[in-house]
Amino acid sequence: MKNWIPIPGTKKEALLKVAIEEFKHKAFPDVNINELAKKADMTTGAVYHHFGSKINLYTTIREEMEQRLIDRMEGAASLFETSIEKMSAAMTTNLPFVYEQNFCLLLGSNHPEGKEGKVDQYIGSLQNGTDLPLDVILLPAWRSVLLRLHQEEITMEQAQNLIQWLFRKGEKGN
Structure with missing residues (x-):
C-alpha cells in the first residue's frame, strides 16, 4: 500500500480531502495552510505533522x-x-x-x-x-x-x- 493513503476517518484523510478541493480550485500560491486547516477542522500543526510542509502536501496530491x-x-x-x-x-x-x-x-x-x-x-x-x-x-x-x-x-x-x-x-x- 502507498504510504500516503490515509485510513478512513483519520485526520490525514480529512486534510487530504480538503487539500484536494483547495488545489483543484486554487493555484499553489493561493492555497493558505491556515485556511486549509480550518476547513479540515484542525490546526496547522496537523498539516505539518502529516506532511511536513505545504509543498509536500501539494506534491502528494x-x-x-x-x-x-x-x-x-x-x-x-x-x-x-x-x-x-x-x-x-x-x-x-x-x-x-x-x-x-x-x-x-x-x-x-x-x-x-x-x-x-x-x-x-x-x-x-x-x-x-x-x-x-x-x-x-x-x-x-x-x-x-x-x-x-x-x-x-x-x-x-x-x-x-x-x-x-x-x-x-x-x-x-x-
Whole structure:
C-alpha cells in the first residue's frame, strides 16, 4: 500500500480531502495552510505533522492525480503502434477525464519547485523512435489547454481539436 493513503476517518484523510478541493480550485500560491486547516477542522500543526510542509502536501496530491491520469493514458496509448499515435491518444482522449475530475488547474500548472512530473516522464517515454523531443512543445501546449479549460476560455471540443491539430501538423512535417 502507498504510504500516503490515509485510513478512513483519520485526520490525514480529512486534510487530504480538503487539500484536494483547495488545489483543484486554487493555484499553489493561493492555497493558505491556515485556511486549509480550518476547513479540515484542525490546526496547522496537523498539516505539518502529516506532511511536513505545504509543498509536500501539494506534491502528494499532484502525484496521485497524475498517476490516475497516467493509468488512463497508458490504456489509450496501448491501442496504437507509433509513438506519435500513442502520444496523441494519451493526451487527447483523456482531456474529458481531467476536466470532469476538475484536475485542469492542478495538472495544467507547473510544479512550484519546477519538478518534472509523472505525466512529463510518461509522455517523454512515448517518444521512442521520434527524431525530435516532441515533449518540449507538446507538454506546455497540453498544460495551456488545461488551464484554458479551467478558466472556461475554450470548450472541450476546442481543447481536443487543438491537441489533435498539433499532431496533424507534426505528421505533415509543418
